[in-house]
Amino acid sequence: MATFDDVLVSIGGFGQYQKKIFFLVYLTSVVVSHVYIGFVFLGVTPxxxxxxxxxxxxxxxxxxxxxxxxxxxxxxxxxxxxxxxxxxxxxxxxxxxxxxxxxxxxxxxxxxxxxxxxxxxxxxxxxxxSSSSIATEFNLVCANAWKLDLTQACLNLGFMVGTMILGYTADIFGRKRCFLFATFVTSVSGLLLAFSPSYIWLVIFRTLQGLFTRGGWLCANVLITELTVSEYRRRAGIANQLSFSFGIMLLPAIAYLLPAWRNLQLMITIPNFLFLSYYWLIPESPRWLISQKKDVEALKILRQVAKGNGNILSMKFKTITIEKNDEKVNCPSVMELVRTPQMRKHTFILMMNWFTSGLVYQGLVMHLGNLGGNIYLDVFISGAVEIPASIIIFLVIEQLGRRLPFAAGGLLSGGSCLVAAFVPERVIGLIAGSLVLFLPETKGLTLPHTIEDVENIRWWKSGVLKTSYQHVVLHTTETHNAKDTASVKIVLNS
Incomplete structure (x- = not known):
């Protein structure tokens, strides 16, 4: 029985249509990086x-x-x-x-x-x-220096909360809709930030940026992931990271030409308004539409993908298999990350590695940045370091599979922390590197699709699947030419 990936392969698993959509999303990654790193120039303290x-x-x-x-x-x-x-x-x-x-x-x-x-x-x-910055305009130095750090802390808090909220709402209202709404709020809050009359308003607008920037970016990434076959998802993810790194490298040039913080904030905000045009340029995720039993909309997008790739939606796919669309799938919750034992374990391991990886990255950038001695070169180097690192990781994954990069990468991260400074508390990096050995991808297992599969990982390893599925039947209701894909519709059967 065919799967949804089989349908995508037949109409172009990673064809010109997907590449066009990916390119548009990669542009957003360039701009998102400015929200992450822009504070280096916005809040510079001379x-x-x-x-x-x-x-x-x-x-x-x-x-x-x-x-x-x-x-x-x-x-x-x-x-x-x-x-x-x-x-x-x-x-x-x-x-x-x-x-x-x-x-x-x-x-x-x-x-x-x-x-x-x-x-x-x-x-x-x-x-x-010295140019005007948040620090100089609002006198955020000496006893008030903590207020400068607070603005960035509020942004990071917004990242955390917003990612959870938009990740949840994207499963209810759709990836495209949540991405566009987040882009709109990010654009407006960034614009208002550039005209902040006081420190209090600056913190409010900065927090709003955090609440929607990363969450919107996440929705766009989920959309493009669901629009291509699994074989090409790693490459798409690496290319997206390269776009983010390119944005970091571009930021010093923009900051050099526009050193005043309000002008810089305007420049890195205006492109977000252009992304609102994606309402007409990118589709909704057909996988999500099928999961919501919106078969007519899903079929329309599949026809667009096929046409964009120079193919047609073949009628040989009478039935495709997807995960069962029951009430539990339709009502996701953040608590699912910690509700069951295996999910709790995996969530903890991944959290440990993301915190730790940030320390390693910042340490590397700090040491390399010292070679430059100025803030513009430091930020440029941080972006330049990410590009070859991403390419190397991709090549290792392609040549040796997934197991070695996860294990060796994690262990090397911990080891580099330990060797670089001999700071005892950095031992946490070594611990985090060891913990990845307990993840299913590190063990070379096929990734589970549902929480039930995660909890029955031993059964999954032996090839016994316990997940229930539903069928998506493709058929015609009228007598038309087989190539007339307009007569095809999707019916969901429990």
Missing amino acids: DHWCRSPGVTELRNKCNWSLEQEKNYTLPLGRSGSSSYSQCERYDIDWNSSSVSCENPLLFVQNGSWDLPRTACQDGWVFENG
């Missing part, structure tokens, strides 16, 4: 020091250079280093007539440690030539 009343007038009066002003009026850091304090100033009156231009602190021996200090009370002076 060199700064406390603004002291009277110092500017004294500098003009004494004709000091900027370096002389720092030497004369700024205290050293508390650590005793040669750098100036960024969060404290001398608590003295620079307008006093006793202040000398040659040595304004002449009455203090050996520097300034005995002078009274106070926190910055009149704002900060930022280094000449």
Whole structure:
């Protein structure tokens, strides 16, 4: 009995139609990367020091250079280093007539440690030539520096919550619809972010971005995955990651041309509005439509795929097999990830590896970025590192199968953490690498399709399937030419 993949193979499992759709989705990955990494430039914190009343007038009066002003009026850091304090100033009156231009602190021996200090009370002076950023505009430095980190934390929180919410709603309302709605909210919130009048509004719009950006991207990825046969899904996933990495490499050039944070935010937001045109350019997932018993819409899309690939929907596929469409499938829940023992185990292992992989990636980028010494080169290198890494992983998978990359990759991640810094807590990376040995794909097993299959993994290994299925029957209701696919419709049988 034929499967849905068999139908896709007959009309083009990865033909020109799918490649066109994939290319359109890859464009969204380029822009999504800017939301992830853009904060590096939006929230850049330049060199700064406390603004002291009277110092500017004294500098003009004494004709000091900027370096002389720092030497004369700024205290050293508390650590005793040669750098100036960024969060404290001398608590003295620079307008006093006793202040000398040659040595304004002449009455203090050996520097300034005995002078009274106070926190910055009149704002900060930022280094000449520094562009406007979230940090400089809202004074998110020193005691307020945590607010800068909070904006990124809210984005990441939005990523987590939004992914769960949109992943759930995509199973109810469809992948395309949720993608377009998420794109619309992301576009509007990004636009409003560029015109944020205060820090509070900035946090609100940043959180909204997080809630819908990653979730929408996930919906688009699920859609293209369900539109092609399993043989090509790995390649499609790698290409999508390459697009994300290319976006990271492109971002420094954009930030260099538009250094002011509001202009940069506008530039990385406007392309999202163009993606709303995908309403007419990309289809809904035919797999999802069939699961929802929307056979007429699914058939229409299958005909589009066939036509786009120069094929027709053959009538030899009288019946195809898909997973049974019962109430439990129609009502997915996040709790399914932890409801049963095997699902809990797999969820925990994958979570461990994603956290850990982030540490390894950030560590590698940090060390390579130090070679550049500036923020633009650092971000460019981070994207450039991902591209060959993705290609190498793909080649290893193609040549050696899935088992070795999962096991060796995880172990090497843990080992690299351990060797790179000899930090005891990084042992968690080695543990995470070992845990992947307990995943079904690492064991070389065919991936299960349902939660029931996951819980009966031993039966699955021996080839005994316990999942119930339903049939999708393709037939004609009128007498037409066999090549007239317009007369074909789909009927779902329990």
